[in-house]
Amino acid sequence: MPHSIVIFGASGDLTQRKLIPALYQLHRKGRLPDDTRVVGFSRTKFTHDEWRASLTESTQKFAGDNFDAESWGEFAQKIFYHPGDIGQAEDFAELDKMLVELEGDGESERVYYLSTAPRFYGPAAEMLGKSGMADESNGPRRVVIEKPFGTDGETASKLNAVVHSHFAEHQVYRIDHYLGKETVQNLMVLRFANSIFEPIWNRNYINHVQITVAEEVDIGSRAGYYETAGIIRDMFQNHILQLMMITAMEAPVKYAADPVRDEKVKVLQAVRPMTPEMLTADTFRGQYDGYLQEKDVAPDSQTATFAAMKLWIDNWRWQGVPFYLRSGKAMSCRTTQIVIRFRRPPHMLFENTSRNCEANQLVIQVQPAEGIQMHFQTKVPDQGMRFRQTDLDFRYDREFRGVMPEAYERLLLDALEGDASLFARADEVEAAWSICDPILQHWQNENQPPVYKYERGFWGPMESTEWMRETGREWFDTCPVLH
Numbered sequence: 001m002p003h004s005i006v007i008f009g010a011s012g013d014l015t016q017r018k019l020i021p022a023l024y025q026l027h028r029k030g031r032l033p034d035d036t037r038v039v040g041f042s043r044t045k046f047t048h049d050e051w052r053a054s055l056t057e058s059t060q061k062f063a064g065d066n067f068d069a070e071s072w073g074e075f076a077q078k079i080f081y082h083p084g085d086i087g088q089a090e091d092f093a094e095l096d097k098m099l100v101e102l103e104g105d106g107e108s109e110r111v112y113y114l115s116t117a118p119r120f121y122g123p124a125a126e127m128l129g130k131s132g133m134a135d136e137s138n139g140p141r142r143v144v145i146e147k148p149f150g151t152d153g154e155t156a157s158k159l160n161a162v163v164h165s166h167f168a169e170h171q172v173y174r175i176d177h178y179l180g181k182e183t184v185q186n187l188m189v190l191r192f193a194n195s196i197f198e199p200i201w202n203r204n205y206i207n208h209v210q211i212t213v214a215e216e217v218d219i220g221s222r223a224g225y226y227e228t229a230g231i232i233r234d235m236f237q238n239h240i241l242q243l244m245m246i247t248a249m250e251a252p253v254k255y256a257a258d259p260v261r262d263e264k265v266k267v268l269q270a271v272r273p274m275t276p277e278m279l280t281a282d283t284f285r286g287q288y289d290g291y292l293q294e295k296d297v298a299p300d301s302q303t304a305t306f307a308a309m310k311l312w313i314d315n316w317r318w319q320g321v322p323f324y325l326r327s328g329k330a331m332s333c334r335t336t337q338i339v340i341r342f343r344r345p346p347h348m349l350f351e352n353t354s355r356n357c358e359a360n361q362l363v364i365q366v367q368p369a370e371g372i373q374m375h376f377q378t379k380v381p382d383q384g385m386r387f388r389q390t391d392l393d394f395r396y397d398r399e400f401r402g403v404m405p406e407a408y409e410r411l412l413l414d415a416l417e418g419d420a421s422l423f424a425r426a427d428e429v430e431a432a433w434s435i436c437d438p439i440l441q442h443w444q445n446e447n448q449p450p451v452y453k454y455e456r457g458f459w460g461p462m463e464s465t466e467w468m469r470e471t472g473r474e475w476f477d478t479c480p481v482l483h
């Protein structure tokens, strides 16, 4: 059956940097279904050849060593362009006509990828619906919606309502590119394809969990977006809560979209609602030095570029186990890691050395040093019963050299194949907002909590380190070693 991927926002940054390079890699690997075409839609008046030429240049740049002229030449033949405005019904009618001509009579599968500014997600879904392009009587019709999905629970719920008035939920693919990362999927494999972790993956053995998404980059030229988004909307509502859900979820009955998402949603539903006292004591915000001098940032901006928080998951498995989440821009290094900190041994035999006895720790390195390390104590030879911490160290780059795909490859292929397991469901995004909204509202009350400053290149504000220490715990402030 013919397949079409229609990208709304064809002339934009995401299309050039991620979407087209990912589709091209799928073509190179022979993974695109036969008879697939990519059709771009935006207002810029490209011809087919002009858009192809512009993408040749950008893909060469972003695909790097994974670009070769011959396979690109083949792929470019599959690329088409239709100039149009999301606000114009006739542009959709013409687009549909062009798609039917390209696909031929009969059934086809289509993926509509909304990669435009977020304010167009609703109108684009509406136009697709009203023009009959969401109708599945001639084959599957799916819509992929980029982040951010709303700016709070209310707007997310309104967007869901608009989308649902034209597309059934099984047609809707809300993308979070973290779910396309190999190491995030590997977390599910680690937990559910091994039997040794499940018995200890709970309150009886785990002291606490830390999830850190640290970025070395600052906001760059994105102040226009970042000033209103801030770190909670940019990173917590989506990526970090996704990492928490996968760390904490129960095993789904099978690996399929609804069973997986049912279990993830249950985690969010179990997150303890924050009282005003908890919001003050357990959430923490910071701003890197120099943020106020960034272009287009208000001189008195309170926008958080760093946040840390403690969440409790009130269910059988996680009762009493705090989840510490943090993320920031302009931090020490780029690293995304999930640290499972186990309890200390209940009784210490080796009295003289007990103060050196670190608790066991499982470190899941999501990026950039993809892998997993287990930290445990080992006896130092010939030194009585002295011991020290050593590692079991699995690294993707040693085991599977050079085969890590870009997150968008997997997600685009899943959307083409109709597998929504790695996409967020309507109730999932709304439940995620219900955790973030009270924090955002609390932070709108002036100085609740204060915006702590931090130097670029640090692990956030010093106060965040102190805050953790007061709980008797330490952040895992370790930059990964890259080979």
Ligand SMILES: NC(=O)C1=CN([C@@H]2O[C@H](COP(=O)(O)OP(=O)(O)OC[C@H]3O[C@@H](n4cnc5c(N)ncnc54)[C@H](OP(=O)(O)O)[C@@H]3O)[C@@H](O)[C@H]2O)C=CC1
Binding pocket: 008, 009, 010, 011, 012, 013, 014, 015, 041, 042, 043, 044, 084, 085, 086, 087, 114, 115, 116, 117, 118, 120, 146, 147, 148
């Ligand atoms: N860039 C990134 O790395 C990431 C982006 N995202 C999300 O993806 C989406 C796209 O981001 P990005 O590519 O950076 O944005 P850009 O601003 O670079 O692109 C926006 C696109 O929308 C098109 N557009 C704007 N208005 C209309 C209209 N009325 N009708 C038709 N097309 C229109 C523009 O083309 P034209 O002017 O020619 O019409 C352009 O192609 C955003 O929602 C963003 O939040 C998410 C994660 C990462």
Ligand SMILES: O=C1O[C@H](COP(=O)(O)O)[C@@H](O)[C@H](O)[C@H]1O
Binding pocket: 215, 234, 235
């Ligand atoms: O969605 C976003 O993610 C990036 C971080 O993505 P990564 O894959 O590089 O970890 C972040 O920089 C950006 O602010 C945010 O919008």
